[in-house]
Amino acid sequence: MEELVTQIVGYLRGMWRFRWWGLAFAWIVGLAAGVVIYLMPDRYESTARIHVDTQSVLRPLMSGLAVQPNIDQQIAMLSRTLISRPNVEKLITMADLDLDVRTPEQREALIGSLTKGLQIRSAERTNLFTLAYADTRPERAQRVVQSLVSLFVESGLGSKRQDSDAARRFIEEQIRNYEQKLVEAENRVKEFRLRNMGLLGDGGRDYVTQIAQVTAQLQQAQLELREAENARDAMQRQLVGEEPVLLPQTPPNSAVSIPEIDGRIDTLKRNLDALLQGYTEQHPDVVGTRRVIEELEAQKRQQIEEMRAMGGGSQFGALNSNPVFQQMKLALAESESRVASMRARAGEYQARLESLKEIAKQVPEIEAEMAQLNRDYDVHKANYDSLVARRESATMSVEMDAQGGVADFRVIDPPTLPTAPSAPNRILLLPLAALAGLAAGFALTFLISQLRPAFADGRSLREVTGLPVLGTVSMLQTDERKSKRRRGLLAFGSGVVAYAASFAAAVVVLKLIQG
Template sequence: MEDVLRQLVAYLRGMWLYRWWGLAAAWLVGAIAAGAIYMLPDRYESSARIFVDTQSVLKPLMSGLAVQPNVDQQITILSRTLISRPNIEKLIRMADLDLTVKTNKQREELIVELNKTLQIKGTGRDNLFTLSYEDTQPDRAKRVVQSLVSIFVESGLGDKRKDTDSARRFIEEQIKTYEQRLDEAENRLKDFRIKNMHLMGGGKDYLTQVGEVAAQLAAARLALREAENSRDALQRQLTGEEPVLLPENTVERKVSIPEIDGRVDALEKNLDGLLQRYTEAHPDVIGTRRIIEQLKEQKKVEVAARRNEGGGYGDVNSNPVYQQMKLALADAAANVASLRARVAEFEGRQVRLQESAKLLPQVEAELAQLNRDYEINKKNYETLVSRRESANMSVEMESSSGMAEFRLIDPPSVPLKPSAPNRILLMPLGGGAALLFGLAFTFILSQMRPTFLDGRDLREISGLPLLGTVSATADPVRKRRRQRLNLAFFGGVGGYVGAFGVLTVAIAMLKLS
């Protein structure tokens, strides 16, 4: 620590030897600095305050019905992005700043300067913004601020309208797309239902169809058993009756066998009824025709057998009870044949349903997927339509009341007094900087022309033994001369400080006046 202090004292003593050079440098640089500060051009600041009112009576009333963007956030972003190159170029044209611009380089320099000097300050939650600009000409400063206010208001309203129009166009395009998708999904679902109508049963599921066919088949089988039991009972009743004898000379085509003829007549009537409902390929029609042919062949065999027996043919009407029972037996046989055809038809339906059961899971999976796609497209379409109505309602609400209102609290005016430079602050700073320059100058001189101030420094630097030092004797004349020089030096320093103080006071008085 002692070495550091000793070194510092050595530096100060060396600088003291060149104090007059430092004082002269301080006066010279100070005079130049004072002149430069005084000659700085005055800059005038024009400002305006804008209040953005984002509150509206309709906002709480239309909550949930119309789209309400975060206007506060939009205004904050707008204030931060307002000073951009396109807006600055627009401002240059609006404020007639391009009249003095002749080259592209000057234009770029003007844009850079405006980007640095234009300021937008906000208070945050109050939505109160201050727009300011400094220029050497008061009128031009006002024009620039006025143009900036216009751009601020137009950007706020224009961006909202642009965003709304873009959103509406996008929603309209999406609605058209989903309309097309919805039509395609409906057509696919319709074609699938038509193609698999036999499995879907006209709205009935597979289990319902199987249950219905099983119930119908059971009922048909029960009716068949009842008809067969009735037929067998009639046959047992006819076992003890006398057979009908036909004359020998009766032509075969005119011979009547009641039990067979009655069955044929009943089946032909049933066949007429079936042909009115079904085609020739229907199982009931084919079965009935087959039974009729079998009965006719049976009649031929019966007639031939009776002829071979050689028996005489008696009168068929001689026993009315026997003939009635024969007719009843024929009706019962015809009914049995019809019920058998019905049972065969229901059994065929049941077999077809059982075969379709293998395809049913795949059909149900495809139907579920088609329904899911249709529901998704329908939901998205309805949502987009609802959003479009909300957007239209928002546009109407903005056009009627406005989501944000720009109020000019303090319009820009022509400044009467310059706002910069602050010469009252710059003058003492310039004086202090010049004084520091003088000190640095004396230090540099002391290092360029070093002087040994005591024998210890000489011995340390030369490395030679020091035998002794010669000191000067006290001389009153030289002492008084040194005192006068010191007083003159400190007077020069005081005069330097006083000069800058006087200049600062004078500038302050001129500014107040």
Template sequence: MEEIVRQALTTLRATWKHRHLGMIVAWVVGALAAGVILRIPNQYEASARIYVDTQSILRPLMSGLAVQPNIEQQIMMLSRTLISRPNIEKLIRMADLDLDIKNKAQQEVLIEDLTSSLKIVGVGRDNLYTISYRDPDSAKAQRVVQALVSIFIESSLGDKRQDTDSARKFLEEQIRNYEKKLEDAENRLKEFKLRNIDLAAAEGKSGIDRLGDLTTQLSNARLQLREAEQSRDALRRQIAGEEPVLLPDSVGGDSSISLPEIDGRIDTQKRNLDSLLQRYTEQHPDVVGARRLIKDLEEQKRQEIVARKKYAAANPGSSVSNNPVFQQLKVSLAEAEASTASLRARVSEYEERYKRTTSLMKTQPQLEAELAQLNRDYELDKRNYEQLVSRRDSAELSGDLDTAGSMADFRLIDPPRSSSKPVAPNRLMLLPIGLLVALAGGLFVAFAASQIRPVFFDSKALRDVTDLPVIGTVSLISNEARRQKERSSLRRFYIATAGLVSAYGLGIGILVFLSRQAT
């Protein structure tokens, strides 16, 4: 710590040795600083305040029907992007700033100056905006602010209408594109359904369900065909005389007499009953119905036998061919032949459907996947188309709303006006700064001179720098004349310092006096 203090004192003594040079430099720098400060041109500021009223009665009324833009965000973006090159060029023409422009370089300088000098500042959250500009000519500053206010209001209205028109054109183009896509999707879906009519007809049921239904229908048709064939064969045997039916009362009971038509149906129902009993109980409705049908057929057989016995007893000499019962058998045979042919055609059709369904089941997963893809594409295009149409209607309603009344109202609170007194530069602040700069410059020059031409004030500093042993030192004994000379030098330094400070103080006082006189 002691070494640091010693080095600091040595540096101060060396700087003090060149104090006269430093004072001369301080005076020069101070004079230059004062001249520059006094020659800075006065700046007059013009300003205007604009209020943006976003509380329009149309906004809640049109909520959900028209596009509701974020008015506050739009105004904020507009205020930030207003100072652009096209707007600055327009402002130059509106404020007649291009009258003194003679070449392209001057125009570029003017544009850069305006871009850096114009300010648009939002005031709090009340949608208040202040537009300000500074210039040596107060009238010019006021013209610039007036032109910028006009551009601010016009841009807010023109850009909104332009955005609405651009959005409408874009939506119209996209709607036409999606109309074409929707038509293509509908045509592809129609062609697919025409090519795969079976799949479309069976839509809503799986292949297993349709195959099960066809299996049941085919089994029932085959059962009915066998019943019809047995009934037909029985009628044929009766007509061929294999089993005579017109006999008098036989020794045996009615059970010994055979009626092939009815017996065949009874046998079929009995086999069906056996099959049902293997799957269901006696109380099952199908089992009860089968037993009731067998009972009805047996009763019908009994009544038929009784009727034939009565006819045979009443007409003992009649032949079989002239017997009305025989004629009825021939009619029944014809009906049985027709029913058999019909049932055979039905069985054939069901068999063909079964084969087609079986073949279709092999390709059904691929067809269903293709149909699902077509439906998905169609639904996607349809949904996008409906959304675009809805947005187009909203955009048109928004455009009509802009025409009927603006969603934001721009009000000029304070018209553009220029200050009567210059707002810059603040010379009362700059002059003390100039004095400090002058004193700092003089101190720096004195320090630099001490470093350029170093001086040793004791033997220890000389020994530390040269790294040589010091044999001895010679002291200077000042006489009266030398002491008088040093006092005169010190007096001149103090006078010069006081004169510099007094000159700046006088200048500040004059400026204060002039400013009070102006008010």
């Protein structure tokens, strides 16, 4: 600590040797700074205050029905982004600032000065904004602030309208896109249903249930077929065991008939007529009945030929005249017809069952594709409905803005025409200039003391040279030297006091002039 104090004292002693240089330089710097401050052009600041009222009665009433953006946040963002190059160029035209502009360089300089000079100040947590601009000409400052107020209000209202219009256009475009997607999805579902109508069925039963039903029907038909076959076989056994009754012979040229086959043919023809009333020619029951009729007719022709060859036509006619035999033959024919019909029905159910089993293998894939189509359609439908609802909400928001106004711009203080300059603050700048002069004087004395150093005592000499100092010689203070020293101190102090007094007087004069 002692070494530090000794070093500081050494610096001060060295600076004291060149105090007159420092005082002279302080005067030069202070006077030059004072002249510069005095010659600085006056700037006049024009201000205006705007209040943005974002509290509307319609906002709570239309909550949930209309889109209500954060107006406070939008206004705050507007105040921060209003001073942009496009707005500044528009402001130059509105305030007629480009009348004296001749070159692009001058226009760029004007844009730069306006961008730096325009100010938008806002009170914290309030929508009260202060617009300010300072210029060397008060009327031009007022024009700039007036144009800035108009631009602020128009930007606020215009941005809301532009945002609303852009949002509506975007929603309309999206609605058209989703409407097209919805139509395409509906067409895909329709084409898929038409293409797989047989597989989809009526939608009320699945193929597992249908297979179970057809299987039950097939089992029932097979059971009835076996019953019919057993009944037919029993009748055939009865006919084989009965002894025919011989009757008188019929003329040889009379028509030969076989009651058993004729009865069956008649029964089958009646059944065929009944089937043709409900089915087509390609129905399995119709085809099977016709085939049985043809077989019976062929069998009849074959038996007649055999009987004629054996000469038993008269005996056969006698048998035909037996009533019991004829009834049994008719019953047997009906049983044969029923067996044929049931066999055809069982075959049809068997074919249906095989077809259903084959189709059932394709059902999972078809159902998955159908589910995918329905899922796409549901997504498009939900998005379409949501967009339509949002469009109505946006339309209602625009109408609400037009009717009640979500934000109201009120000019509380119009742009003022300044009569007194707002800058520069010479009363504040002059003391700063005086302090700057003193600091320059101190800096100069320190610099000279470092360039022309001197040793104030033997210790500093020993530390610098590294040589032993045997002793020091003191200077005797005579009366003449003391008197000279006092006069020097008095002169230096007078110079410092005069320096401070001159700046104080300048400040007083400026106050009187501005006062």
